Amino acid sequence: MGPSFWIGLLAGIALLLAVVLWSARRHRSPRLKLDCDAPIRELVPSLSGLTLGTAVPGNALEVLQNGRYFDVLLERIAQARHTVHFETFLWKQGELGRRVADVLAGRARAGVKVRVMLDATGSRQLGKDERCTMEEAGCRLKFFHRRTVYNLGVLTDRDHRKIVVIDGREAFVGGHCVTDDWLGDAEDHRHTADVSVHVRGPVVHSIQAAFSENWAGETGELFVGDEVFPRLEPAGDALVHVAFVKPENSAPAVKILHHAALCLARERIWIQNPYFIPKTEAIQAFAEAVKRGVDVRVLMPSTGGSDNPMVQHAGHRDFEQLLRSGVRLFEYPHTLLHQKVMTIDRCWSAIGSTNFDDRSFDTNDEISLAVLDERLAQQLDAVFEHYVQRATEIDLEKWTRRGAWHKLKDNAAYLLNDVL
Template identity: 30%
Template sequence: MTRFPRLLLACLLAGTACIHRDFPQQLRIHQNLPDSGPEFSFVLYQSVGVGLRPGHVVELVQDDHILEAFESEIRQARTSLHLVTSSWQPGEASERLLHAFENRQPGVVCRVLVDPRDSPDFVEQVQPRLVQAGCDVRSFRPFVGSEVIFDDERLSARNHRQLLIRDGLSGLTGGAGVGPAAWRDTYVHVEGPSVRQFQRAFAEGWQEASGELLPDSAFPVLAPQGEARAGFVASSGSPSLSHSERMVQVLIASARHRLWLTNACFVPTAATADMLIRKAREGVDVRVLVPGSRHGGPPGMLSAQRTSYERLLENGVRLWEYQPTPLHARTILVDERLAAVGSMSLEPRSSSMLSEGTLVVEDPQLARALASSFERDLTSAVEIRRDGWRQRGLFDRFAYQLPASVVGCR
């Protein structure tokens, strides 16, 4: 049997697709970058067109407190509420949000944009109540209609941004949407100039789904609110190099002694793996927290995730798998001041096909809170050690050595 049929057979037996968008010319930053201050802001601006502006108050919001923060924002709204999410599923969280929207202040305009791919039963069970409550509800690239029903590429290019914007003055963003059960997630609540970037990201999707622009009143002048420097990086899928990929490369290259990543969809490209390894070899404390075997996501996700383990472990990167609940957080912590929280997944499909959003923040207080959260999560995770990984069984060795494309990661 020739080499190609053997590889094809291996792909079929492993149940994963041997399709991996990984090009030799992928971006690899070959210099150490500043990790804070105007110098870092300018590096980020060069890379993605977004710098870090001063004047923000940014607060970490996690797990059950995320829903509470959503309810609080809806109660406080006086002019408008804009929500875009990749997933809205019926359940307790959905009921609480529906109740909040139904009881918002009179005259508050409500616009909701939902991606239907990971929102089963939304149209039947949730949308009618939102419409009855006076919300304008749209689907992002729906699965019916003459333009998209037979267009596979368009159907695969989904929204994965998670945003709630209140009155154009404050916003929330994080890793996942409205789910039916508890899971581990991290959001940030922000006030300050970058909320205007949140609103623009919402407007982009809303314009496509509705054919309408937001009114001028949706973009009020935003006065400085605090000391944190922040910028929102909105990324659209690109077959070559997305803003999400550029941003991740900049953040990794900026690390001097600490680089802690939590990611719900971790199938790093060769370029990302190379950068993590380079930092570990330089003596940076590189740690990665990913979903565990009990909550490994959609079929094939765990196998895809583990394809990178051997090379990373052999080169000093430390890995943990989170155990108690599904993990949906997507965060990066660099040294003592720099943090990123959003929806970015470290897997090829996220960069090539999905619209993502991440808030990059320079703020020692937020960095300390994220570091404490990360350390708590490690107490509920299992570290994958190099020696133990070498001794895994033959089936695991075979199953986890193949590249895979990830479909359906939320």
């Protein structure tokens, strides 16, 4: 048997392994057809059940934008008495990284149990000094899916969640990352706009459970007791459930949550998302919503405002179809809009780490809070209205006349949308 035989055999084995890995990671997508006339405010138990969660009443949520988020977060961490659980995707060396590391280290030196979970890919630029500061103080620092043979089948699976839980009594969830781009107030192209929420109330237990999932997966450690799961009294009027589970052979909870909500809207769907690449079934759901009289608007960065223009080009591929169906699309050119927010009918909101693309819906570990609270929806809609004033609405006629080079980049980028 000659060299060509062995080369062919190895190539065949490699192809077979690739198919096996693809099949093992594949999720079935839900069919976006809901035969229901009830408003979304009456269907929170259904949405929470479909996404393997439980709707919990009695919560309070405070909206925190841009750099102010870290001012509040670090102040609250500094008051921790028992535990701090910190999980994020992106951490880069810099001023903000030093501030966060110093506060976490300070609590660890004071006897607080500090657990830090960082995605191995997104946080590969964590500063050595920042890491040493935390570890020498006694923080337990772990990395999600390190590049090892053991993790070969899940190397593209990333921990994209942004979670902080303090003493099991309060939590922070949203889109903020630990890089200097998130400082300031989104006042220029170098400073990112983002939205997170400070959560109090019984649903904090569910957010703690989301942190525990990956912590236990990487360390084997389970934590129990009042320091992490204390008795929690009602703190407000918001009804909240948490979507984060990724069951085998089914769509992840965040995908079912976002897609089902599209089918339940009766008045309006307003989306703010940095990476908007809807699949065919979602595009059809948007079109059906418009036919029902729903006001559908999407606000996202332009290619010039994005940190990853290829993602915006991939999204451009289906703009014409969306525009023809009646969806209004807005691009913001001034800086990266990183908030991951969807509001439905002025009363229901989804906010968290989830992008509106296949990577978030099918591959990453994500978290979204689904909230029935008119006040929160109004606040998030106000954020939309603030940024849309300086955005450019895409005109269908002008869009169809965009150049051949632009169209080529759109279609080429879309071929890679699963891995962008």
